[in-house]
Amino acid sequence: MNRHARGFSLVELLLALAVGLVLVLGVSQMLISSRLTHDSQQAAMVLQDDARFALGKITQDIRQAGMLGCLATTVIDNAPAAFDRPISWDASGSSRSLRLVTANVGDGVGKPDWTVLSDCRETAQAYAGSAPAAAPGLIRFGIRQLTYTHEAGQLKVSTPAAPAKAVLIDNVRAFDISFGLAAKPESTVVVRYDSHPADDSLIRSVRISMTLLDPTGRVRDQTYNVVAALRNRLG
Known part of the structure; x- marks a missing residue:
């Protein structure tokens, strides 16, 4: 029997346990941090998808x-009175x-609110809802009036x-709009933005700022901005 052989001392054992505990805690912290990062990225992606869906639909319209x-x-x-104001904005109350x-655009959702039959040269007639069958030489144009409303976080x-x-999307903290205005009715150049324009005929573009929140608190509020030009404004 080797008289010099011996086991670990109590101090060595405690030191080994302490080092092992530190390593375990470090690995656990890394795993927790990785999971939190993944969760926050997933939450941000959900907000981004909601924003892309809502803003894509609004800008198309x-x-x-x-x-x-x-x-x-x-x-x-x-022509109904609504044709005279193809774009308007109301910020009353909350x-x-x-x-x-x-x-x-023929997305298959709902019927047109009005239909215009026109020969695209001299004459045009507006009808409520769907128009009768178009005679030869006439073209049908479906028109809808859409109202996007932000209220109660939706x-x-x-x-x-x-x-x-x-409801299009939930968790909308803020929804703000300003209008790009031309200097005069015959101009197409935007010279300034105004949230409450006095003359609708000067509107040439719309700037939207929308802030979404994550109800679980995994990511900070995300703000998305987009500008859409009115391509078909007729005098």
Whole structure:
């Protein structure tokens, strides 16, 4: 028997346990940090997807606002009053609404609020809802009035035919709009932005700022901005 052989002392054992505990805690902290980072990235992606969906739909409708056929509004017989204001904004109380009279892009959701039949040369006639069958030489243009409303932390959309507001996305902390204005009606150049323009005919673009929040608190509020030009504004 080797008289010099011996085991670990109590101090050595305690030191080994302490080092092992530190290593375990370090690995655990890394795993927890990695999981938190993954969760925050997932939450940010959800907010980004919601913003992309809502802003993509709104900007498409903004670009088509004022597309009331191939002739100016003044030529359209029986044109409703809504045709004179293809874009408007209301910020009364705690809710905010953006109203657009825009082309019905044929997404299969709902019927047009109005239909314009035109020969695209001299005559045009507006009808409520769907128009009768188009005679030879006439073109049909479906028109919808969409109202986007921000209230109670939700972004909603409604139409005259479906006034009950359908929720597009939740967790909307802020929804602000300003309008790019031209210096004069015949100009297409935006010279300034105003949240409450006095003359709707000068509106050439719309700037939207939307802030979304994560209800679980895994990520900070995310703000998204987009500018959409009115491509089809007719005088």
